[in-house]
Amino acid sequence: MADVLTLDGIRKSYNVGTPVETEVLHGIDLTMQRGDFLALMGPSGSGKSTLLNIIGLLDRPTGGRLLINGEDTGQLGDSALTHLRGHAIGFVFQYHYLISAFTARENVMMPMLVDRGRPDTAMEQRADELLDRVGLSRWRNNSATNMSGGQQQRVAVARALxxxxxxxxxxxPTGNLDTKSADDVFELMREINRERGTTFLLVTHNDDLAARCDRIVRVVDGRIAG
Known part of the structure; x- marks a missing residue:
């Protein structure tokens, strides 16, 4: 099975070349294959956020190699990285970051609009298909502010896809939700993972949710524990 993500000796330092240079990631190795569903855990300050920013191509490592679908991202310029991030990686955050004045459909269309520049019928159809998949067909014309927290996060999942x-x-992704909504959003992601073979990397402090993932990776003091 093909590797979607490969981290090979990833290091990250801040204030490089100064007397206060600090390394926060100390050689991270990690591989994820198509269809994996992995939980990333670790205490605050362990390096999880830094690692996630690097995997999401929002920041560059100072050492090691990061491959997405076998492509060495260290060889790419900023525009190529932006294109790869837009097409190969979806993001779901603790806060949904929906545009409040937009409808659910318009929010889901946003990544396609950014990529193509102008709306078209195919985008609307794609957004409607995804909203149907996350159980929100009836709410597609609702503004983001006129939805519950769980519904907003479902829109965010649809947008990520x-x-x-x-x-x-x-x-x-479930950090701001009540227990029932959190469970529903987790199960939605799990179903999409199984149906579509989409690879998921889930950062969570919730031991119960992590236990329902295929694999748990723990980061402690900038290293993979165990």
Whole structure:
């Protein structure tokens, strides 16, 4: 099975070349294959957020190699990285970051609009298909503010899938939800993972949710524990 994500000796330092240079990631090795559903755990300050930013191509490592679908991202310029991030990676955050004045459909269309520049019928159809998949067909014309927290996060999941990414990075996606809504959103991601083979990397502090993932990776003091 093909590797979607490969981290080979990833290091990250801040204030490089100064007397206060600090290394926060100390040689991270990690591989994820298509269809994996992995929980990333670790205490605050362990390096999880830094690692997630690097995997999401929002920041560059200072050492090691990061491959997405076998492509060495260290060889790419900024525009190529932006294109790869937009097409290969979807993001779900703890806060949904929906545009409040937009409808659910318009929010789901946003990644496609950014990529193509103008709306078209195919985008609307794609957004409607995804909203149907996350159980929100009836709410597609609702503004984001006229939805519950759980519904808003479902829209965020649909938006993350708009470009049919190989990898979805979910950073505490259930952290702001009540227990029932959190369970529903987790199960939705799990179903999409099984149906579509989409790879999910889930950052969570919830031991119960992590136990329902295929694998748990723990980061402690900038290293993979165990």
């Amino acid at each position: 708009a470009m049919d990414p190989d990898l979805v990075l979910a950073d505490e």
